[in-house]
Amino acid sequence: MSDARQALQxxxxxxxxxVARSRASLVLFAAVTLVVxxxxxxxxxxxxxxxxTVDLLLPLELLVPAVAIALGYRTIAADAxxxxxxxxxTYPVSTRGYVAGVFLGRLxxxxxxxxxxxxxxxxxxxxxxxxxxxxxxxxxxxxxPLVFVRFAVLTLLYALVVLAMALAASAxxxxxxxxxxxxxxxxxxxxxxxxxxxxxxxxxxxxxxxRLTTVLALSPTSAYRGLVFETVISTAVDTELQQAxxxxxxxxxxxxxxxxxxxxxxxxxxx
Amino acid sequence: MSxxxxxxxxxxxxxxxxxxxxxxxxxIGVLAFVVTASGATPEPVPFEETTTAxxxxxxxxxxxxxxxxxxxxxxxxxxxxxVVGYRGxxxxxxxxxxxxxxxxxxxxxxxxxxxxxxxxxxxxxxxLLASERDPxxxxxxxxxxxxxxxxxxxxxxxxxxxxxxxxxxxxxxEYGGEVVGWSTLQGRSFDIDQSAAVRDRVDEQHAxxxxxxxxxxxxxDRDQSVxxxxxxxxxxxxxxxxxxxVVVPEGTxxxxxxxxxxxxxxxxxATVRGDGNGTVVEIRSDDVAIVGLTITGVGESxxxxxxxxxxxxxxxxxxxxxxxxxxxxxxDNASGTYVADVSIETPAHGILLRDADAVVEGVTVExxxxxxxxxxxxxxxxxxxxxxxxxxxxxRDGVYLHRxxxxxxxxxxxxxxxxxVHLMYTSETLIADNVARRETSGGVMIMTNPARNAIVGNDxxxxxxxxxxxxxxxxxxxxxVANNGRGMMTGSSQTLYERNVIYGNDLGIRTGSxxxxxxxxxxxxVANDEVIRVGGIGPLAIWTSEGVGNYWDGATVRPGQGSxxxxxxxxSRYREVPGTVTLAASPAASMLDAVRDxxxxxxxxxxxxxxxxxxxxxxxxxxxxxxxxxx
Numbered sequence: 008m009s010d011a012r013q014a015l016q017x018x019x020x021x022x023x024x025x026v027a028r029s030r031a032s033l034v035l036f037a038a039v040t041l042v043v044x045x046x047x048x049x050x051x052x053x054x055x056x057x058x059x060t061v062d063l064l065l066p067l068e069l070l071v072p073a074v075a076i077a078l079g080y081r082t083i084a085a086d087a088x089x090x091x092x093x094x095x096x097t098y099p100v101s102t103r104g105y106v107a108g109v110f111l112g113r114l115x116x117x118x119x120x121x122x123x124x125x126x127x128x129x130x131x132x133x134x135x136x137x138x139x140x141x142x143x144x145x146x147x148x149x150x151x152p153l154v155f156v157r158f159a160v161l162t163l164l165y166a167l168v169v170l171a172m173a174l175a176a177s178a179x180x181x182x183x184x185x186x187x188x189x190x191x192x193x194x195x196x197x198x199x200x201x202x203x204x205x206x207x208x209x210x211x212x213x214x215x216x217x218r219l220t221t222v223l224a225l226s227p228t229s230a231y232r233g234l235v236f237e238t239v240i241s242t243a244v245d246t247e248l249q250q251a252x253x254x255x256x257x258x259x260x261x262x263x264x265x266x267x268x269x270x271x272x273x274x275x276x277x278x
Numbered sequence: 279m280s281x282x283x284x285x286x287x288x289x290x291x292x293x294x295x296x297x298x299x300x301x302x303x304x305x306i307g308v309l310a311f312v313v314t315a316s317g318a319t320p321e322p323v324p325f326e327e328t329t330t331a332x333x334x335x336x337x338x339x340x341x342x343x344x345x346x347x348x349x350x351x352x353x354x355x356x357x358x359x360x361v362v363g364y365r366g367x368x369x370x371x372x373x374x375x376x377x378x379x380x381x382x383x384x385x386x387x388x389x390x391x392x393x394x395x396x397x398x399x400x401x402x403x404x405x406l407l408a409s410e411r412d413p414x415x416x417x418x419x420x421x422x423x424x425x426x427x428x429x430x431x432x433x434x435x436x437x438x439x440x441x442x443x444x445x446x447x448x449x450x451x452e453y454g455g456e457v458v459g460w461s462t463l464q465g466r467s468f469d470i471d472q473s474a475a476v477r478d479r480v481d482e483q484h485a486x487x488x489x490x491x492x493x494x495x496x497x498x499d500r501d502q503s504v505x506x507x508x509x510x511x512x513x514x515x516x517x518x519x520x521x522x523x524v525v526v527p528e529g530t531x532x533x534x535x536x537x538x539x540x541x542x543x544x545x546x547x548a549t550v551r552g553d554g555n556g557t558v559v560e561i562r563s564d565d566v567a568i569v570g571l572t573i574t575g576v577g578e579s580x581x582x583x584x585x586x587x588x589x590x591x592x593x594x595x596x597x598x599x600x601x602x603x604x605x606x607x608x609x610d611n612a613s614g615t616y617v618a619d620v621s622i623e624t625p626a627h628g629i630l631l632r633d634a635d636a637v638v639e640g641v642t643v644e645x646x647x648x649x650x651x652x653x654x655x656x657x658x659x660x661x662x663x664x665x666x667x668x669x670x671x672x673x674r675d676g677v678y679l680h681r682x683x684x685x686x687x688x689x690x691x692x693x694x695x696x697x698x699v700h701l702m703y704t705s706e707t708l709i710a711d712n713v714a715r716r717e718t719s720g721g722v723m724i725m726t727n728p729a730r731n732a733i734v735g736n737d738x739x740x741x742x743x744x745x746x747x748x749x750x751x752x753x754x755x756x757x758x759v760a761n762n763g764r765g766m767m768t769g770s771s772q773t774l775y776e777r778n779v780i781y782g783n784d785l786g787i788r789t790g791s792x793x794x795x796x797x798x799x800x801x802x803x804v805a806n807d808e809v810i811r812v813g814g815i816g817p818l819a820i821w822t823s824e825g826v827g828n829y830w831d832g833a834t835v836r837p838g839q840g841s842x843x844x845x846x847x848x849x850s851r852y853r854e855v856p857g858t859v860t861l862a863a864s865p866a867a868s869m870l871d872a873v874r875d876x877x878x879x880x881x882x883x884x885x886x887x888x889x890x891x892x893x894x895x896x897x898x899x900x901x902x903x904x905x906x907x908x909x
Contacts, residue, residue: 061877
């Protein structure tokens with residue numbers, strides 16, 4: 008195994024251990040589980056995958072960035088403050104390797120925090136009978152576990168993007184307080200800021216009708232929402248108009264991830 | 279613990295395991311987008327297990343009795359959990375074209391139609407379809423449809439599907455019409471009256487009722503017969519010239535009579551008193567008028583005499599049950615019967631019309647105190663009648679109609695019956711401007727899935743149930759149902775409910791539609807203890823059409839209320855429970871509210887109005903009701 012890979016793994020493992028050891032992340036995990044399962048149970052009284060997805064979409068658009076940022080906003084800033092970055096410089100670890108390691112470790116933690124409650128909801132749906140005692144022939148329509156799996160995958164993808172952005176903010180922060188402020192800025196930017204810009208732009212005509220789906224792909228939240236509409240909810244509705252261009256949205260999400268990596272690496276390299 | 283994690287990470291087997299799990303999840307994640315979500319096309323199910331629409335129950339019975347067939351459709355919708363079966367392909371096509379249909383049910387993921395290929399199909403002389411063998415099923419997209427041929431159902435033109443193009447062409451060659459594919463068929467319009475057409479027909483039906491009444495009143499203009507003074511009433515009838523008037527002078531005539539020629543009996547303060555056995559006045563001729571008599575002494579028998587009945591046919595049991603009981607006046611197999619200003623006291627029927635079309639006006643029927651002891655005020659079997667400006671008290675049903683299509687029941691008063699007006703297998707009837715009070719079971723009851731009935735401008739109060747609907751494409755409008763146990767029970771489909779006032783009932787509406795296709799708009803729901811209860815297994819129903827909803831007094835409590843669900847546990851209690859508005863305005867509740875009209879077909883039975891009205895539709899009526907309740 009190469010030194011670089013070994014180092015990356017060691018850093019990733021260190022991040023995982025940090026998250027696993029922290030009581031706060033356990034509380035975070037519990038809170039996310041509560042919200043996701045809570046919305047699923049209260050929202051659609053009928054246990055089906057598609058309506059549950061519809062119910063969860065908006066809550067997750069808000070919750071996922073919050074959780075991703077909570078997990079990421081202090082990571083690099085804390086290493087810098089405690090002087091660990093300086094210590095790491097004496098190891099054979101490149102800045103890129105360090106960033107990738109931190110990202111990977113936190114991503115695994117984030118994936119667990121989101122996937123477990125979603126998996127729980129999926130299990131509940133799978134084992135809740137929708138059969139009604141009646142002589143009528145019932146059918147599932149387009150409802151299937153597949154739509155829920157798609158939704159979960161897209162949610163993890165969205166989480167990945169925001170985590171990368173959170174790390175960039177963390178790298179930019181000079182202190183604990185500025186880390187918090189930057190985190191809130193990123194959260195606002197992701198959850199409402201970009202979409203407000205798009206809204207305004209469309210209303211004022213800066214964004215033409217033929218450009219809207221392209222511009223939406225540039226907002227991570229809208230890209231995520233568009234993907235859910237196009238690949239999950241659209242299975243139940245025969246829509247004439249496309250609500251998103253899936254490929255563009257995926258590209259948009261990767262663009263933000265790549266950009267965040269570049270920012271993080273450049274900031275750390277220039278320390 | 280960190281040491282443990284580190285050690286674990288160094289173990290190649292653990293690393294391999296982690297890698298395998300991660301790869302597997304990644305593959306599943308990618309596969310989820312590659313596999314199509316809809317899966318395999320569902321196969322047809324036994325038709326009896328579908329939620330059915332199309333032909334009325336009466337027409338189904340007729341076809342079944344004659345051993346005839348009707349082309350069927352089974353539709354599997356993307357959002358609706360039950361398979362919908364249509365009797366008559368034209369009904370499915372027409373329903374696909376209705377506004378809001380796709381929002382409620384999603385799109386069809388599979389459509390199967392009857393396949394008459396090799397079934398030995400031919401037309402009867404009436405153009406109805408007979409087939410030697412039961413047809414199979416074929417996918418609509420690969421079927422060929424014969425349209426504009428001579429093929430009919432009892433309700434009108436019908437489309438005949440075949441899997442094989444040559445069979446379709448052969449059918450068209452023999453019975454006319456042309457062969458088209460599924461996509462062309464879906465663009466066609468069929469002559470099937472929707473509820474809006476029923477609304478537009480109300481004025482016509484009123485005018486037709488006026489004409490029929492005017493025609494009947496010409497029987498009052500007949501010349502007076504000269505009859506002896508000392509004879510019985512029956513003797514006078516026997517002596518009278520056909521087409522004349524027999525004046526019945528003041529007095530009580532203790533006899534039962536039979537009128538077997540076209541005559542007008544005109545009483546002047548006269549009472550005909552039967553002996554408490556059997557029917558008092560029997561009409562056995564066309565164009566008989568009974569005017570200005572009081573009839574008492576009606577027999578108590580609710581059953582046919584031995585050997586009296588003709589109970590052939592699928593509805594023979596109805597005849598047996600109701601068609602041969604004792605009555606004040608009974609007309610059998612007669613046309614142009616006219617009964618006016620007659621007062622009847624009866625332990626059985628008031629006026630029994632068996633295969634007799636009639637005009638009944640200004641009549642008073644007083645039935646039994648307990649409805650279980652008595653029968654109907656006016657009962658018509660199989661012929662249209664006009665019943666107007668009459669009063670029905672006590673007894674079972676004020677007006678009972680069996681297959682009496684095109685009847686007009688208007689401006690009557692019903693008190694303390696079981697039902698005011700009761701429709702069985704009766705379509706295209708107008709029930710207008712009647713008043714009902716203290717009905718044991720209900721004001722207007724429509725049963726057995728008929729079609730195109732109009733219930734307009736009735737006022738029903740203090741009864742068990744106000745109006746109960748069933749069947750397709752009805753029009754229910756401008757009614758007031760107030761202070762009843764249940765204002766309305768809706769079991770209809772494709773029915774338009776508008777401008778009704780549902781006020782002060784214990785329960786406003788009990789809705790039980792498995793297939794919510796009704797349009798319910800511009801109604802006022804005020805001061806009901808419970809507004810809506812959803813029975814049965816139907817999905818979420820949206821009571822908004824083309825951006826217009828209903829007025830809910832509950833919704834007005836919260837300023838800026840967006841969509842409103844009268845069945846929501848929080849929103850339905852805005853007016854009674856402090857704090858409900860605060861709770862409902864929370865981001866948590868708003869978040870869930872924002873999406874509940876998405877995929878309604880997959881959600882549980884609730885009612886949702888996405889555009890509730892901020893002002894009542896009939897404020898004057900509501901003010902009057904409020905004033906009366908305060909008194």
